[in-house]
Amino acid sequence: MAGNSKRRGAVAKGKKGPTIGTGGKNRRSLEGRGPTPKATERTGHPAAARAAKAAHRAATSNKPAGRPGGRPPVRRKASGETEWIAGRNSIVEAIRAELPITAIHVASRIDADERVKEILAAAGDLGIPLLESSRQDLDRLTDGAVHQGVAASVPPYDYAHPQDLLERAADSGRPPLVVALDGVTDPRNLGAVVRSVGAFGGHGVVVPERRAAGMTASAWKTSAGAAARVPVARATNLVRALVEFKEAGLFVVGLDADGDVSLPELRLADGPLVVVVGAEGAGLSRLVREKCDQVVSIPMSGAVESLNAGVAAGIALYEVSRHR
Numbered sequence: 001m002a003g004n005s006k007r008r009g010a011v012a013k014g015k016k017g018p019t020i021g022t023g024g025k026n027r028r029s030l031e032g033r034g035p036t037p038k039a040t041e042r043t044g045h046p047a048a049a050r051a052a053k054a055a056h057r058a059a060t061s062n063k064p065a066g067r068p069g070g071r072p073p074v075r076r077k078a079s080g081e082t083e084w085i086a087g088r089n090s091i092v093e094a095i096r097a098e099l100p101i102t103a104i105h106v107a108s109r110i111d112a113d114e115r116v117k118e119i120l121a122a123a124g125d126l127g128i129p130l131l132e133s134s135r136q137d138l139d140r141l142t143d144g145a146v147h148q149g150v151a152a153s154v155p156p157y158d159y160a161h162p163q164d165l166l167e168r169a170a171d172s173g174r175p176p177l178v179v180a181l182d183g184v185t186d187p188r189n190l191g192a193v194v195r196s197v198g199a200f201g202g203h204g205v206v207v208p209e210r211r212a213a214g215m216t217a218s219a220w221k222t223s224a225g226a227a228a229r230v231p232v233a234r235a236t237n238l239v240r241a242l243v244e245f246k247e248a249g250l251f252v253v254g255l256d257a258d259g260d261v262s263l264p265e266l267r268l269a270d271g272p273l274v275v276v277v278g279a280e281g282a283g284l285s286r287l288v289r290e291k292c293d294q295v296v297s298i299p300m301s302g303a304v305e306s307l308n309a310g311v312a313a314g315i316a317l318y319e320v321s322r323h324r
Contacts (some may be wrong), residue, residue: 086147088115107149157215159234165204191222192310198226200317259297269323
């Protein structure tokens with residue numbers, strides 16, 4: 001009961017003598033203040049300062065603050081931006097594959113093993129500029145990749161136009177043979193297809209402009225030098241490019257596990273041909289499949305249900321070459 005100094009604990013005993021309680025005065029003084037405010041609403045609280053800075057950034061910038069969940073935005077390479085190859089083995093392989101390397105950056109006081117010696121010797125023989133860089137600069141150039149003190153720059157790929165492939169076929173005197181990729185996003189698959197096209201007498205590869213692999217340094221390396229001889233064309237719309245090929249007299253053949261005929265039974269192989277390869281698992285998209293004159297499947301036995309684009313294209317091109 002308020003004001004009852006007889007109850008136990010109502011009188012506090014300190015150095016200044018006994019003190020009687022407030023009788024509820026302090027409790028009544030707290031009434032009417034409402035619930036405790038959030039940390040972001042308290043003046044002087046660190047959370048409030050952070051919230052104010054975030055609001056200021058949002059008000060002064062037109063760019064989104066980030067991805068959901070607080071993750072930083074993904075950095076995407078702009079069109080025409082230089083590609084970078086990081087790591088000693090990768091650069092050795094790139095040199096052997098005759099990639100058009102424009103410069104090699106080497107960290108100061110690098111431990112020169114056999115791979116580094118081969119890189120330096122090849123740079124001297126091929127006239128590739130050697131630049132000394134700090135490890136911090138190499139980290140920045142390669143976006144934090146494991147570079148082992150060496151990084152090489154490769155120029156952006158100069159894509160052809162799909163019609164350029166027809167002109168190349170006309171100059172060769174052989175029926176056109178083109179491979180188009182539908183939804184293939186792995187650059188190593190693209191590099192493998194370019195290599196197979198070069199091996200079996202094809203005239204080029206067509207890739208869509210969006211949602212598809214491009215001729216990156218990884219694709220260059222996988223092609224084992226074939227990318228220097230086989231043009232890759234980029235189509236704004238793959239379906240429209242296939243229609244234009246058909247108007248030019250080419251047959252369009254799609255590879256799919258649910259094909260109408262088996263690949264060995266293909267009767268269009270000796271004519272002007274576009275072979276369309278879809279992504280593993282997804283296969284051909286509906287619109288692309290509708291534009292195909294024939295859909296063929298690769299006969300397989302065993303537990304394997306599908307092949308990646310690079311392997312499938314190689315098998316199809318061999319069969320076409322055999323028919324021709």
